[in-house]
Structures are given as structure tokens and as C-alpha cells.
Amino acid sequence: MSFLKNLLIITSIVITLVQCQNKPESSQWRGENRDGIYHETNLLDEWPQNGPELLWSVEKLPNGFSSISIANNLVYTTGLRDSIDILFALDMQGNIKWEAPYGKAWTHSFPPSRCTPLVEGEKVYVTSGTGHVGCFNALTGEEVWLFNASEKFGGTFGEWGISESPLIVNDKLIYSPGGKKTTMVALNKNTGETIWKTESLDDTPAYASPIIANINNTKVIINVLSANLLGVNAETGKILFHKNYASISNEKAVEGWEGAPYTNTNNPIYKDYHVYVTSGYNHVGVMFELAKDLSKADVKWIDTTLDVHHGGAVLIDNHIYGSNWLHNRAGNWCCIEWETGKTKYETEWENKGSIISADGKLYCYDEKNGNIALVKATPEGFNIISSFKVPLGKGPHWSHPVIKDGVLYIRHMDALMAYNIKK
Numbered sequence: 001m002s003f004l005k006n007l008l009i010i011t012s013i014v015i016t017l018v019q020c021q022n023k024p025e026s027s028q029w030r031g032e033n034r035d036g037i038y039h040e041t042n043l044l045d046e047w048p049q050n051g052p053e054l055l056w057s058v059e060k061l062p063n064g065f066s067s068i069s070i071a072n073n074l075v076y077t078t079g080l081r082d083s084i085d086i087l088f089a090l091d092m093q094g095n096i097k098w099e100a101p102y103g104k105a106w107t108h109s110f111p112p113s114r115c116t117p118l119v120e121g122e123k124v125y126v127t128s129g130t131g132h133v134g135c136f137n138a139l140t141g142e143e144v145w146l147f148n149a150s151e152k153f154g155g156t157f158g159e160w161g162i163s164e165s166p167l168i169v170n171d172k173l174i175y176s177p178g179g180k181k182t183t184m185v186a187l188n189k190n191t192g193e194t195i196w197k198t199e200s201l202d203d204t205p206a207y208a209s210p211i212i213a214n215i216n217n218t219k220v221i222i223n224v225l226s227a228n229l230l231g232v233n234a235e236t237g238k239i240l241f242h243k244n245y246a247s248i249s250n251e252k253a254v255e256g257w258e259g260a261p262y263t264n265t266n267n268p269i270y271k272d273y274h275v276y277v278t279s280g281y282n283h284v285g286v287m288f289e290l291a292k293d294l295s296k297a298d299v300k301w302i303d304t305t306l307d308v309h310h311g312g313a314v315l316i317d318n319h320i321y322g323s324n325w326l327h328n329r330a331g332n333w334c335c336i337e338w339e340t341g342k343t344k345y346e347t348e349w350e351n352k353g354s355i356i357s358a359d360g361k362l363y364c365y366d367e368k369n370g371n372i373a374l375v376k377a378t379p380e381g382f383n384i385i386s387s388f389k390v391p392l393g394k395g396p397h398w399s400h401p402v403i404k405d406g407v408l409y410i411r412h413m414d415a416l417m418a419y420n421i422k423k
Helices: 002-021 245-252
Strands: 053-058 069-071 074-081 084-090 096-104 118-120 123-127 132-137 143-148 167-169 172-175 185-188 194-197 211-215 218-224 228-233 239-244 269-271 274-277 285-290 297-303 314-316 319-323 333-337 343-347 353-358 361-366 371-376 384-389 402-404 407-412 415-420
Touching (some): 069 118, 069 402, 118 167, 132 172, 167 211, 239 245, 245 285, 319 353, 353 402
Antiparallel strands (some): 053 415, 123 132, 167 172, 371 384, 407 415
16 A cells, blocks of 8 residues: 555656646746746846847837747737737747738737737747737747727727737636626637626726636736726636726826826736725825735725836835836835835936836836836836947837846837847
């Protein structure tokens, strides 16, 4: 019996190791956990005066605000061409390997593509500015399935169309059409068929993308719409909690623009039954505390310092880092406490922008002039170690940086640059 027991244990270990080795390579919006934290090590502690080594660059790509995903030794992103959103893949030297049109782009205000593709194994998933959702072969660009999900589910649009980057939970692709028929849907990632639809909160999709949290052994999808923060049971589609974030923010909205409290652009951040939400235009940042049974979300604290426009925020050692909104073309860099919302610093540097973190440091990308700073991740102050300015591209620097295998990737509209930041 002892021999059989040991044999079963060994077999179980072997199966687990094989499953881990066979886990499909994946890549998505703002890193492995969609939180802006890249689990890279052995990166440069400081950069040369003119910046790290530029390994390669490419220009004249289809225009996009979207970031990139990296898998299968390919770089995936999206861009705009002739009012159509284009998914394309480049090799690791910046050469385009294939392109695939996947739906009508948003053509009204700020039309360049927004969606960062999600790659899982040999499939890649995208959403268009007008609500097309699709799956393509990640190696060849061949269409697997594609349809207008916003049209099918009676979805609605904000002033800047659909900006959601796809999320996969097990066999489900998650999309938030909003509207009067439903709020969020789960599609079979292999076929595009509907698995579940939530009830409707009669809300409009914002410009944020959902995250996934494991709470009480339940996978919970958390997102913020134009008005509501909500949490959805990933298995059943039941809305577990929702709270009107816009009503809390209304008193701090920009005077004269009634849409300000409903323009939400950043992923929520989750930790230990708490969800943090922030957005620009003088919104308040709010920490919500979830009930242990996930039946409600109550306000724990409100902050008026860190209202992130659309550059994201990162949580490191119980401190939140990001840049705030002073007006559409200016903002400062900030740090606040996770537990209390207390401001630790607010510092002027170049302009507001996007932020990610790796190897214990912050990577801050100024949206106006394209300056990139390597900053110590400490609440003691915004201490810049090194900085440089990206040389290529035109227009606002709204794409979020990505780090993969010691390379820092910077997208600037029609340009993509790859920098060596490995020691």
C-alpha cells in the first residue's frame, strides 16, 4: 500500500509538471495580472545618459493608441487603416508578418485603435472601436470567428467608442457591451457562442478593461462602466455587487462638463476585499470595501489627489503610484497610501502619462513629449534615476509601455521601439 501511495504521489507530481510545461503562452493588457506589474528581474538599475540601447524600431505602422502583447516570438498590436481596425503581428525585429482587418473602427473622436490584443497559445483576441469581437490564429492571422457583439447584445457607446481589451477566464472571453439588455457577456473563446449574459444595469461601457480576482474561491470579474463599479461571478454571470461610482464623483466633476464623472478609463485594482477606482477630470479616487459574502461594496475612503486620466496606476507595498489630472494637457506624479488614501507625494515632472513597474522600479511615460523616467518605487518621493526621450512617432504618447525578457517596448502611434534594459 505504501508503494502504491508513493507511486500515486509521484504520478500526480509528474502530471502537474507536464501541465505547467504545456500551459499555453499568453500575453495581455498591462501584464500577466493586468495590474501594470511586470515580473522581470535583472534589469538595469540606471540607464546611459542618452537612454538604453535601441535594439530596433519600426515606423509607418497603422495608427493606434493601443499597447502591445508578446507571445510566440511575435509582437501583436492593433491600428487604424481606412476606418477599419487592423490586428497585426511583427517578428522580434519589427517586420510585419501578417495583418487582419477585424471591424469598423471608432471614427468620431480620436479614432486610432485602442484595443491591446490578448494572446493565448495559438489564438489572439481583439475588440474593435464599434464593438466587433474576434478570434484569430496567432501564427497566421487567419480568422477563427468574428462578429459585432455590441450589435448582437444591444450595446451602447460612450463618446470615444469601445476601448476594452479582452479578458479570458478559463473557457470564456469577457466583453462589456452595456445597454438595456445586458451589461457583460461571456463568449466561448473557441467558437464565439454565448455562455452567459448578466442582467442589465442600464449603463454605458466606459474605457476601462476588466480584471479577474479570486475571492472566497470564486473567480470574480471586476470592471468599471460609465457609472457603476461591478463584480460578476465568472462561472455563472451573476452580478455579485455594484456601486454607482459616478454619483460619488459628481461633486468633483469638471465645472461645465456633465460627462466628466462618467468618463472612466483605468482598470480597477483589487487586494484583500478592497477595490480601488480612479479616473481623471477631477474625479475622486475611491476605495471600496467588499462584504465578505461579496454582496455589497461600501466606500472606505475618498481621495482628491490621484485622479488618473488614462495612464493606469500600480500598487506596490501598500502604496498606489500614478499621475493625476490638472487639465487635459497637464498632471503631476503622485503616491498615496492603500490603507488610507493619504497623499505621500505629488511632484511635477514633464507631464502626466502612463506607468508600469518591474524589478522594484517605476517606468513613467510622459504623454506630451515622450519622456520616459526610471523612478525608485518609494513613498518617500518621486526620485528619478534616469530618463530619456523617445525619438519616433507623432501625436500623443498614450500607449502604455511593456517589458518582456529584458526589453522595454514603447509604442508611439505609428512607431514601435524596442530598448534593451537587461543588465
